[in-house]
Amino acid sequence: MSLASLAPRTTPTPPAAAAPAAPAPRLRAVPEGTEARGFVLYVGLDEAKAAAAGIDLGRLVVELKKLTVELAPGAETHAAVALAPAGAGGRDVEVVRLALQDPSALARYRRADEPAVEAKAEGVVIDISRKRVLLDGETAALTYKEFELLQYLVLREGRTIERAELIASLWAEAVEGDDDVPNERTIDVHVRRLRSKLGGYEDIVRTVRGAGYRFDRHADVSIRYASTPSPDFF
CATH class of the missing domain: 1.10.10.10 (Winged helix-like DNA-binding domain superfamily/Winged helix DNA-binding domain)
Structure with a gap:
């Protein structure tokens, strides 16, 4: 009788089941039943501040579009420059949102008129x-x-x-x-x-x-x- 026949038999351990993939996190602002198709990024920066930073608005737009395509080659981009009256007060980004008629910004701006x-x-x-x-x-x-x-x-x-x-x-x-x-x-x-x-x-x-x-x-x-x-x- 061989030594191998005297060795205790062990039941092979089945491979562990793969853990189910975690669902992709949902964007907080996207309600159930809808899907995100892109986003809008408002940038508050006038020409003077851009020049002080050593850049102009046109080049900044080009660089941001280029970065987007590098990170997500399938992305489509569209840029719009917000125009506002010279000397318009308020935070730059809020002026931009109002100039581009962002409805949520307009809603806050006009809330006092609702009554x-x-x-x-x-x-x-x-x-x-x-x-x-x-x-x-x-x-x-x-x-x-x-x-x-x-x-x-x-x-x-x-x-x-x-x-x-x-x-x-x-x-x-x-x-x-x-x-x-x-x-x-x-x-x-x-x-x-x-x-x-x-x-x-x-x-x-x-x-x-x-x-x-x-x-x-x-x-x-x-x-x-x-x-x-x-x-x-x-």
């Missing part, structure tokens, strides 16, 4: 937070697309929006050739329908001849901003 809005029955209330328009206290029967069109102009107050931009932004998901996709001429029809529902306040949507459309605020117009960023900014 007056609630007490006001006459005039127009454009409620971005609830997606509705009140005309002298009554809800206007706007369609979803009509409200989107008005909201797009309101959030870009003071800017003339070309018809081509409205089509590209508000009908971006439509298939070319689809009957629901307007051309630059039929945009006028959509605007005319919106104005008809605004009644006596139709002139808040102004035609800029040869250019496009612009939202004109009057003393009898109030706007309630949402506390979270509007989707059409992303």
Whole structure:
């Protein structure tokens, strides 16, 4: 009998099961049922401060875009320079957020006006937070697309929006050739329908001849901003 046959038999230990992979951490600001598709980074820095640091804004933008692509080659980037009146007070980054019409910054800026809005029955209330328009206290029967069109102009107050931009932004998901996709001429029809529902306040949507459309605020117009960023900014 061999020595091997006298050795005690041991049951082989099965390999340890691999621990389940930990789920990727969720961004705190992303609610359940949604996914992050990117981010916005506001940089408060005027040309004088940039020059004092030995750089200019254009080069800083290029370097940040380059770094983003190095860290995440699949990333797409877009930069916009915020313009504000010379000598505008406040922290640089807050001036930038207001200049670029960040809805959450606008909401804080206008919060003091909210009680007056609630007490006001006459005039127009454009409620971005609830997606509705009140005309002298009554809800206007706007369609979803009509409200989107008005909201797009309101959030870009003071800017003339070309018809081509409205089509590209508000009908971006439509298939070319689809009957629901307007051309630059039929945009006028959509605007005319919106104005008809605004009644006596139709002139808040102004035609800029040869250019496009612009939202004109009057003393009898109030706007309630949402506390979270509007989707059409992303």
